[in-house]
Amino acid sequence: MHILYFSKNYTPHDYRFLFSLSQTKHEVYFLQLEVTTRQTEDRPVPENVQQILWAGGKREFRWRDVPRLTLDLRRLIKEIQPDIIHAGPIQNCAFLVALSGFRHLLTMSWGYDLVMDADKSAWLRWVTSYTLRRSAFFTSDANVTREKAIAFGMKPERTVVFPWGIDLTHFHAKKEERGKRKVSSQKSKVKNRNSSIENRKSVTLFCSRTWESIYGVDVLAKAFVKVARENPNVNLILLGGGSQGNQIRQILMKGGVMERVHFGGQVSQRDLPRWYHMADVYISPSHVDGSSVTLMEAMASGLPCLVSDIAGNKEWIRDGVNGWLFRDGDVDNLAEKILSAIKSRGEFKRIGESARKTAEERADWKRNFGKLLETYEKVKSD
Secondary structure (H helix, E strand, O other): OEEEEEEOOOOHHHHHHHHHHHOOOOEEEEEEOOOOOOOOOOOOOOOOEEEOOOOOOOOOOOHHHHHHHHHHHHHHHHHHOOOEEEEEOHHHHHHHHHHHOOOOEEEEOOOHHHHOHHHOOHHHHHHHHHHHHOOOEEEEOOHHHHHHHHHOOOOHHHEEEOOOOEOOOOOOOOOOOOOOEOOOOHHHHHHOOOOOOEOOOOEEEEEOOOOOHHHOHHHHHHHHHHHHHHOOOEEEEEEOOOOOHHHHHHHHHHOOOHHHEEEEEOOOOOOHHHHHHOOOEEEEOOOOOOOOHHHHHHHHOOOOEEEEOOHHHHOOOOEOOOEEEEOOOOHHHHHHHHHHHHHOHHHHHHHHHHHHHHHHHHOEHHHHHHHHHHHHHHHHHO
C-alpha cells in the first residue's frame, strides 16, 4: 500500500507514526505543511520514509496559499498515486486534501483542531464541516473529539478512536532506591550539583507542557507561587518553552520563587524518562487536550498526576484513584489541590502504581498502532 502521511509540522508525535509505519511493508511518504522556528523533534525522518519536497513546507501556513498548495498537492497525488492519505490537523492538511478531490482520505484530529479551532469563526466551522464530510474515515485519540467530529457531519460508523500511546518500555516506573534524587532549584544545581538535592521532606512538581496559552503553564506558575508561600519544601521543574516564556518567568520572579524552579529547556525523547523520575507529582494545566501523550508518559512512569478537569483528561484520570483533577483555569483550586496532595504524600506510591496500571491497559503504542493499520485497510477499500 502507498501511504501519504501529511502533517502540519514534524513533532515527536509525527515521528512515532512515521517510525512505526517505516517498519511495515507499506511504501510511506511524508509531506510537511510548514516549517516553524521552534523544532520539537530532533530525530531525523525515519529510514524507509520518503520526505516529499513540494510547494509547502517552507514557511508557516497562510490561507492565501491554499489555491497554490492545492494545485501542487494534486500534482503530487498523480505522481505518487497513494492508496490513502493520512492527514491532519483538520483545518489545514486534511482540508487541502479534501479540496484536491482525493477520495481515500483518513482525517486525523490533533485535539485542538476540534476542541478549540473549529468554533473560532464561521469560516473555520465551514472548513471543518467541508473536510469531515469529504473524509472516508476519521480518527482521533479521545471520545471528546469524536463527538465533535460527528457534530460537524462525520458519520459515526466511519470514526475510529484510539489513544496514540507511548513506548511502555521507554517510560517505566522508577526503581526503588535509597534517597531520592531531586532538583531543588536552578541556582543550587549550578552551585553544587551534589548537594541540596537530597531532601526527604521536599516535594518536586513536574510539568512538561509547551509554554503556549492553550496549555495553561501560566496557571501553574501562579498556583506555584501560592503553594510556595505555604510550604517551603516544594520545588518545580518546567521543561520546554514557548511564546509565554517571558510572562511565566515574570510570574515566578514577582512571586519570589525563581530559586525553587528548575528550567530544563528542550529535552530529547531519549532523556525524558529520567526527568519524570526526578519528580513526585506530574501536573498538566492544559485547557485543551484529547488523550495527552505527556500524561500517558507520566502515568507510565508511575507518577501521581494532577490535571485540569477537561473532558480529555477525565477519560484517563479518576480522582483519588490514579491521580487528581482540578478546575480548569482555577489558580486557587490548583494550589489547594497541590497542597492537599502533599499532605497525603503517603498515598503517592499507591496512586502512582494505579497510574502505571492504567497506562499498561490503555496506552501501549505497539498495541494501539494495530488499530491504525486496520483503519488504513478500511479506507483503502472504501
